[in-house]
Amino acid sequence: MIWLTWRQFRTQFVAVFGLVAAGCVWLALTGPALARLAAHNKNVFDVLTGNDRLLFNGGIAVLAVAPAVIGIFWGAPLVARELETGTYRLVWNQSVTRGRWLAVKLGFSVLAVAIAVAILTTAITWWAHPIDGVKGGQRGSLVSHMTPVAFAMRGVVPVGYAVFALLLGTLVGLVVRRSVPAMALTLAIYVFVQVAVPLWVRPHVIPPTTSSMVISDRTLDGINFDASKRLTITTHTAGPGDWVLSNRTVDAHGHAAAIPTWFRGCLPTPPGAAEPGGTIGVSPARGSLDDCFARLADEGYRQQVVYQPESHFWRLQWAELGLYLAASGLLAWLSFRWIRLRLS
């Protein structure tokens, strides 16, 4: 059975590990130089080469796409192709029960995929570590590894995603029985899960930190007009890499509150200010703005920020990996049930 599995998957196996190896070589060649650069420069963002930025964003893109690709092209046809071409009737009548047949196929695939993605994510996490979340001196920055964009492409979670996508594809293929529709459906479900988890699950896996602070020049992040021309203030947390979940102004009673109207008088009126959604840069009349902040504080206004601090990174990573692996286990169990009971 192991021989047959190897014979059937060796092409995919070689392709996947070949690509991973090539990626690792590229990262290994550029990584040390990047680390030196980061160690010697305060504003490392400004001295990054185009190649570095390409690799940074490319690494995110590759790890975002890899599990989906694995789910679609490895998981979905895993059983569906056999059902489609009728070869299940050949292989299920060799002296191996179909449960064992599926177990070996899945075991081999899960192992191969997990190892490949683990190597890739380790390499990319190591490579990007010195520059994750760096801010430029003037403008521009690279995303922090806590933000949803980069969190999913760092650490251990990509392994969970890849295993999940593989088993999702397998189950969908088993149920749909056709490779191409199974691929499309797998992709749709996987993308939905990938959007749903950072929106609704990840913020609450570990209780987030809530911090209340006085709005001041030190904590201020920006003053904005939202779409309905309401004034809003955002502040930043102590760590630049924190993942801010909500950022709102509360009054003395701790209720969410609008910024009092007198505060508008504190602001200069630059050309774009009348536009909804425009951002006002905090600059010239610093003295008067400080007075305004003091008055806000006196009236009891505070800024309440709910966030996952950067220190939660690894706890969040392991928690999410656990969730995905548990879901994968459930999918595998369903696949075994289905192949025994429904496909007969």
Next chain:
Amino acid sequence: MNAVVAAHGLGKQYRRRWALRDCTLEIPTGRVTGLVGPNGAGKTTLLNLAVGILSPTVGTIEVCGGRPAASSAQLAKVGFVAQDTPTYAGLTIADHLRLGAHLNPRWDQAAARRRIDRLGLDQRQKAGRLSGGQRAQLALTLGLAKRPELLVLDEPVASLDPLARREFLQVLMEAVAEEEISVLLSSHVVSDLERVCDHAVVLVDSQVRVAGDVDRLLATHHRLSGPRRDPDSLPADQHVVWASHTDRQSTYVVRTESRVLDPSWSTTPLGLEDLVLAYMEGSAPAVQSSPELEVIP
């Protein structure tokens, strides 16, 4: 246990349609049994139940003394050449033989190689490049090299040209003679089976119509023709399988254990094909040549 396949009240339902109903039969060990019936009669369903690809909705089926596909030991006892003889298009013939060797405890690699050589096939050839006849031979080789107690073949020759058909059946018969295995094969072409089978099961409209040794079936079925008469006037031990009437003449196919003594009948023996056709048509609701439809003014 004398029966290699024993089914009791076996039925298989797909959503609302019954593909096989109330099937009770015993297929004796050591014989070549033909499963005959028109397309859609439930032959494939019955065979898939026998090898455990499907499991029954109602009833039970035992094959070689066990529940089909219940364990790897059970799987090893039954060889299966599925309909359209599926093979892995991307694997070579040698790969298929290795597959068989890895997955079956009683695999006979030497015999498998010998068979492939005798067919004049190159082992390095991919199965996807083989002709239909060659693919069927490869599937048969896999089924035989497993050295099963029972070999099940589902319409193995349906898609083959007459020459490939004859070659396939010849190889099968030689193997049966050598290995002393039981064979259960289905076909909707009776003439194929007539050459190779010594036991037959006729399946029409998802039910077993008749089953028995071919010799015995032929000895107990007769075509009677003579002056027109009502089926009720036939002796009680003559079971009408098929009837056709013209204004003056009646033709019956009857099953009877005793001899037909009525001198007004001219009695002719039936071939297996005629016999099967009689069962197939006899169950059809309205036969076109039925005179009853014509006499209505």
